[in-house]
Amino acid sequence: KAGVTQTPRYLIKTRGQQVTLSCSPISGHRSVSWYQQTPGQGLQFLFEYFSETQRNKGNFPGRFSGRQFSNSRSEMNVSTLELGDSALYLCASSLLQGDGEQFFGPGTRLTVL
Amino acid sequence: DAKTTQPPSMDCAEGRAANLPCNHSTISGNEYVYWYRQIHSQGPQYIIHGLKNNETNEMASLIITEDRKSSTLILPHATLRDTAVYYCIVRDLWGGSQGNLIFGKGTKLSVKP
Numbered sequence: 001k002a003g004v005t006q007t008p009r010y011l012i013k014t015r016g017q018q019v020t021l022s023c024s025p026i027s028g029h030r031s032v033s034w035y036q037q038t039p040g041q042g043l044q045f046l047f048e049y050f051s052e053t054q055r056n057k058g059n060f061p062g063r064f065s066g067r068q069f070s071n072s073r074s075e076m077n078v079s080t081l082e083l084g085d086s087a088l089y090l091c092a093s094s095l096l097q098g099d100g101e102q103f104f105g106p107g108t109r110l111t112v113l
Numbered sequence: 114d115a116k117t118t119q120p121p122s123m124d125c126a127e128g129r130a131a132n133l134p135c136n137h138s139t140i141s142g143n144e145y146v147y148w149y150r151q152i153h154s155q156g157p158q159y160i161i162h163g164l165k166n167n168e169t170n171e172m173a174s175l176i177i178t179e180d181r182k183s184s185t186l187i188l189p190h191a192t193l194r195d196t197a198v199y200y201c202i203v204r205d206l207w208g209g210s211q212g213n214l215i216f217g218k219g220t221k222l223s224v225k226p
Binding site for chain 2: 033
């Protein structure tokens with residue numbers, strides 16, 4: 001079956017703009033988690049959604065938000081972009097909430113100029 | 114913070130076994146050991162997980178010491194495509210109140226011809 005898909009794969013924005021990233025989980029998976037990866041901080045957890053509700057949140061400012069739809073697809077939004085938001089944003093899906101076996105997408109590479 | 118310690122880098126000859134160590138001296142009784150890897154420019158990939166018994170799947174074997182304070186991931190016949198950063202993660206099976214994966218810096222494995 002198809003894996004996790006993320007769109008777009010690459011994105012260039014300028015400071016102050018906002019951005020929306022999309023993630024389609026593996027069919028049948030109901031949990032979607034988002035991670036940010038930067039060279040300095042490594043892989044850091046943003047949030048997890050299950051059944052359209054945010055279940056868990058990492059230590060990121062309120063400019064980072066997300067949502068999940070009834071078909072389990074998820075979006076994350078970053079408002080008022082800063083240079084430090086440049087990163088690879090990864091989405092992972094799993095069958096259930098809190099599942100340790102997560103399937104990652106290829107990521108969206110965001111560059112903020 | 115990651116609860117694991119891994120060497121920053123390792124080399125392995127193609128065709129030989131790659132043995133990647135991980136120390137997790139503070140692991141608690143209900144915590145599992147998970148291994149993921151990240152090939153350059155891709156999302157992390159789940160490899161294997163275990164509690165206390167040795168585990169094997171089509172990708173690798175996981176050997177956990179009897180006191181559970183350390184483990185070794187074994188790639189029996191490493192290929193060039195196994196060159197990646199390998200992450201050892203300790204967590205509850207279902208994450209408890211924390212469903213996310215906490216990634217450390219991992220071990221960069223370089224498989225050489």
